Amino acid sequence: MPRTSEPGRSVSSRLLEVLFAFRPGQSVLSLADLVRRTGLPHATVRRLAMELTDAGALTRRHDGRFTIGLRLWQLGTLAPLTESLRTQAQPFMEDLYAALHQHVQLAVLEGTEAVIIERLSAPQAPELVSQVGGRLPLHCSGVGKVVLAHGGADLIDRVLSGPLRRFTPETTVDPGALRAELADCRRTGNASVRGELTPGADSIATRIVDGDGQVVAALSVVVRAGSVNPRAVLPPVIASGLGISRMLGWRPGTRIRDM
Amino acid sequence: MPRTSEPGRSVSSRLLEVLFAFRPGQSVLSLADLVRRTGLPHATVRRLAMELTDAGALTRRHDGRFTIGLRLWQLGTLAPLTESLRTQAQPFMEDLYAALHQHVQLAVLEGTEAVIIERLSAPQAPELVSQVGGRLPLHCSGVGKVVLAHGGADLIDRVLSGPLRRFTPETTVDPGALRAELADCRRTGNASVRGELTPGADSIATRIVDGDGQVVAALSVVVRAGSVNPRAVLPPVIASGLGISRMLGWRPGTRIRDM
CATH class of the missing domain: 1.10.10.10 (Winged helix-like DNA-binding domain superfamily/Winged helix DNA-binding domain)
Structure with a gap:
């Protein structure tokens, strides 16, 4: 009506x-x-x-x-994120794509979702549920867990107390288990997701940090389950993420701050 | 005031x-x-x-x-061009970038300028004057000449009768010479520009055609003058352009129509 x-x-x-x-x-x-x-x-x-x-x-x-x-x-291309973050991230994303030939995604936090601001797609990798400008849930995507983990206590409380949609049988919907995962992610800077959003798709994600130590985005590689060992993908994802963070002014030892 | x-x-x-x-x-x-x-x-x-x-x-x-x-x-990401053309073009642009490691650009005609709608950048290639969302002049950029050549007689008359800015000593500003270049481009589908917009930067561009034979965009590779033989770059640019056109429904023999 x-x-x-x-x-x-x-x-x-x-x-x-x-x-x-x-x-x-x-x-x-x-x-x-x-x-x-x-x-x-x-x-x-x-x-x-x-x-x-x-x-x-x-x-x-x-x-x-x-x-x-x-x-x-x-x-829209004048939005600061697309001007600075995407420009800085693009060469690293291209190199990561050239090295792995898997989907490479860059996402930021907006409201209670992650928004994909750049993506390189591999033809042989799994179908992605979203495209540039599209949104991913925070509780069960790789980039989502990373930005949620660094989004502050209020955001975490709000998301964990709300309904947590079960996208697949693998989706973690238990608030306690999620809270432990997020604490882990805050400690390591990384998150691994296995089939929680799309059956058969694994995501390996890491945080992007600026010169003030503030987490501003998450970088991920999405692979077909079983095609690649996620543990083997993590080091290049971390290295590329640190490379982007360095371009934004981050240096080793900078104290990490929430978004 | x-x-x-x-x-x-x-x-x-x-x-x-x-x-x-x-x-x-x-x-x-x-x-x-x-x-x-x-x-x-x-x-x-x-x-x-x-x-x-x-x-x-x-x-x-x-x-x-x-x-x-x-x-x-x-x-802005919902604009049809970014939804369809960019999505179709991106894998070809990535492959072209992987093969050549030079700037790769995709542009469309808007008004009396070319607008860059996608770009992959190579760190060792020349500084580009513009970025995604930015505009290039029609009369002296590679993608500009291609979209101008296929923009219809009215657009060509309008651009050639207006002031033609001389960006470098190499810029073609003689309307007669430009008209001959555009006729060439309509015949071959391609344009080569040597230092006409930025000193020391060469551009090799080709048209992108949809299923109706309509020219919808131009693809280019921009290289540092002297680093690569533009003639060697033309075949991969043409092949990638045809690949994108095929994804848009074009087939060999389709009659080419202006934008």
């Missing part, structure tokens, strides 16, 4: 509602879709969508439906 | 003006910067910037200045 238009909602907040109605897997929307998503009147949605299209923020397809426009994509 | 606020400008267009005030190289802006850029009253800019920050479209830094937020970056 569409919400009725609230007179209190400002024009600009309505514009943002139309924009943020686009989501991963729902990136092509008709006017009717937008009306349903926002609960705004049809005429309002049409006017806002046209204005967004004129500005290049949206693009109208031949079939009349809307997608995110190239100009908004360009604007 | 700031423009005075035009009463005719709608609230939503003002919001978009604040957003699009962020540009490559100008990605961290203060409220005063935003007032100067938009010509809007200080109070209006502050209110809109706060609203954008609340929505995650902007992020406020410790020093009070604003940057593009992670949530807007995520939204």
Whole structure:
């Protein structure tokens, strides 16, 4: 049921509602879709969508439906994470990919999820559940456990007290067991996940630290279970992670701080 | 001199003006910067910037200045080009990078410029003038010449009749000479640029074609002049370009159509 238009909602907040109605897997929307998503009147949605299209923020397809426009994509590339972290990380990710020929992912914490900000994909490796810009759960992905472990006590409490979805029979959903894993990760900087999110996919992840010792991201390699010994993958993942951290100003001995 | 606020400008267009005030190289802006850029009253800019920050479209830094937020970056990743073209192109670009260890770029036409939508960078190759999301001139970059050559007669007339900036002594700025180069590029699908944009940097570019025969992008390798024979680089660039085109549905014999 569409919400009725609230007179209190400002024009600009309505514009943002139309924009943020686009989501991963729902990136092509008709006017009717937008009306349903926002609960705004049809005429309002049409006017806002046209204005967004004129500005290049949206693009109208031949079939009349809307997608995110190239100009908004360009604007997004200005986000500091994509400017600095991705630029610094990319050569290390390429070298790690060249050495292992497995998926290589870089993710950051946003809210109660991990967001993939860069990925190199190997054709022979397992299907990944997400793509660049996509989100992964904190409690059962490699990068998720690493950023959760360094996200502070409040975040850990919030995530562990909430519902912990069981994606596979291997997913750790016991708060006590998770808490022990996270303590381990804080000590070592690394996390290994075996089939907890996708059956048959293992992830080996490590933290990325900046010059202030703050954990800013997680780097992972995802391999098909049984194809590679995760223990053999950990050293190159750690080395690449430390390389990226050095580029961000980290030096051995820097005290690690939560995100 | 700031423009005075035009009463005719709608609230939503003002919001978009604040957003699009962020540009490559100008990605961290203060409220005063935003007032100067938009010509809007200080109070209006502050209110809109706060609203954008609340929505995650902007992020406020410790020093009070604003940057593009992670949530807007995520939204940008939904643009169809980044969803389909980049995903299809990435493995080919990685393989080309592994084979050559030179910069590899993918660009599309936007307005009268080429926009880089993906790039792999080699540490030993020349400094690039632009990064992902950045723009290159059409008349003197490798990818620019390829997309210009396939951009239609109107675009070619418009670009060749406008001012053609001379970036280096090598830049071709003679409209007749450029027209001949573009005709060549339409015939072969490729363009070679030697030091026309950056002294000492050569670019070898080829077109990317979709299933309808439409040219949708250009792929290039940029090398330090003298380090590699551009003629030796052309075959792998062509092969990778055709590989990406095949992924988009192109088959040998498909009639090529302008962008």
